[in-house]
Amino acid sequence: MTTPGSLADDERSGGDRAGGGNAGGESAEDGPAGSGGRRRVTISDLARRLHISKASVSYALNGRAGVSEETRQRVLDLAEELGFHPNSAAVALSASRTRTIGIVIARDPALISTEAFYMRTLVGIEQYLNEVDSSLLLRLTGEHGEDLDVLRRWSRQGRVDGFILFDEHDDDPRIPLLKELGVPVVVVSSNDPDDEVGRLISSPIETVALLLDHLAELGHRDIAHISGPFTFVHEQLRVRMLQEYADRRGIAVRHVEGSYRYDDGAELTRRLLTDPNPPTAIVLGNDLMALAALRVATELGTKVPDEVSILAWDDSPLCELAGPGITAVDQKTMERGRAAADLLLRVAGGEPDLHEEAPAGELRVRESSGPAPKN
């Protein structure tokens, strides 16, 4: 059996460049075995070797006034040579900046891992954070309100510089909580209330227009909408805007509340298609339900798109790879994530402008939508 001690003993074997210098020259022997690796290089080390004060080192490293160019360069060179990286806890403690943003997602784990939405959002956020050398502290809680605890705890603990919030609910308690805690927040939002928190806004009206214009052109006059749960603000808005837009274009819409789950999408679609007067097109609130709709149609012998068109609100690999491919709106999820992170850092930095429009979506027309059947 190997012990952590032997792990540390083995350090010499690595042939790595940075830190390889003589960082260990002063105290290569670690303290208590297993406590983890060689002593880290600190600004005190740099100061001592360069015969200057810690303050000067700090100024030099942070690009602040207070040191000559020459001194600064000597500091930077030595830091590079020794592989110095400032202890993040010390920086956080003295400067109250963590270079970390927090995301807490309170959804059913099964859904989180099935829908590509979250991962694509995270990828987008990460792309931005990489560029500005910040990090993401992530927590996936269940759906039972533990998320509030985590938000509160992380705020009080000073673990993050701010939060990005998803899945806004009616009277979402997270927003007053974080406002009270005084933590910068950006809500990835579908509406634009003036509640003085950061919001990256993408109104559903855009998607509504893309979907309904497409369907109207194809001659559909009688459609159905299987939404996600109405507890989400964006679902309420989708229903309302879809209805209004459809009214204006003389299209009838029946709304059914779904749960985003496959089974549910299947069941609700079945009911619609076996109705004596079925709709000629169904818009589903997410990719999973759209796929379910596709399957049920096939199962019932209802031809897609000849007898019914199937469209999804939110594009994804599932829509793209389904057979037939499902017409959907590419919500630019990665770009949206990126933009949210960017906005949060600006809000945290004191930027007065809290609201911003998200990048526009685009319709991806595939085989699942076609002309309305004439009957």
Next chain:
Amino acid sequence: MTTPGSLADDERSGGDRAGGGNAGGESAEDGPAGSGGRRRVTISDLARRLHISKASVSYALNGRAGVSEETRQRVLDLAEELGFHPNSAAVALSASRTRTIGIVIARDPALISTEAFYMRTLVGIEQYLNEVDSSLLLRLTGEHGEDLDVLRRWSRQGRVDGFILFDEHDDDPRIPLLKELGVPVVVVSSNDPDDEVGRLISSPIETVALLLDHLAELGHRDIAHISGPFTFVHEQLRVRMLQEYADRRGIAVRHVEGSYRYDDGAELTRRLLTDPNPPTAIVLGNDLMALAALRVATELGTKVPDEVSILAWDDSPLCELAGPGITAVDQKTMERGRAAADLLLRVAGGEPDLHEEAPAGELRVRESSGPAPKN
């Protein structure tokens, strides 16, 4: 225009319980406007109010000896009342414990967001971290070696207590690097070298047996394997073990190296199926390629499973929801993530036993596999 200042001014409006007490009693006026919220409660505050020392407060909060039960209770009660949470930077700085583990994934963003594997793994890890009140620091870098920088930086910065590594390569540079840095590591691994880092091991032999036993029973004697890139250790092992096991059972296997990408899976499958002597079954290294294989077969008019069986190494919603459903091995990804996090925390805690077996996989038989065609 709203300003961060006005954001802070608005704090009173929240009606939240914790911290609502009289935490602001001493200095409700924030410092510089916009710097974020009311002053946090610290152990000094607790000590002052209870007329005891900071040390006693610390002992009480951490459940250590050094305070009477009565004092401890008074401290805990007050902490609860004021919504006290220890500043994580201060704890990290003085105790060198961050309660955070790091994960750096260096893969093509498109792949990360398409394959459910990573998200399911993260969910599993999170489930465990939730229970032990730890957090995940996540970074998704591209495939260009920036991951080494991040690992080095996070280590030197003392940001994490350890790392979980995925996607081990040949002579993976991350392992010597982290050993040299002296940071606890767990590699989610497919083999068991004695290299003194933590390893959660799941040998491919298990999956090989599940797949080949199934195919042998169905009468297949001539199969193909479209793998992922051989740069991954697990892919090399899969090929070797598949070959050995097939040899023993008198099954011929041709191996083709794929990339995990849909297009690639399609192209390689096309070649196999248009061969004058096509295999009767194809095992694909991931779900995307398996789906591609299914599509190509359909396109070529090759019936699945009557003329060719399609199986995937790794189950996923894509396999489950495909039509026909794709037979695949459920690798227990969430459980594996959980186990990896658990092992890492134990390794970091000084546990001598570095290696552990991952939970076993299970075959999910679906419509894409059937008896070998007689010809």
Next chain:
DNA sequence: CTGAAAGCGCTTACAG
């Protein structure tokens, strides 16, 4: 331009 010193909020020997 540079240094000595206080402070961020904890933990932890060390005396009482």
Next chain:
DNA sequence: CTGAAAGCGCTTACAG
């Protein structure tokens, strides 16, 4: 059982 004090590794006024 309790308190005074040093220390973790930085940053930041404040004097020179």
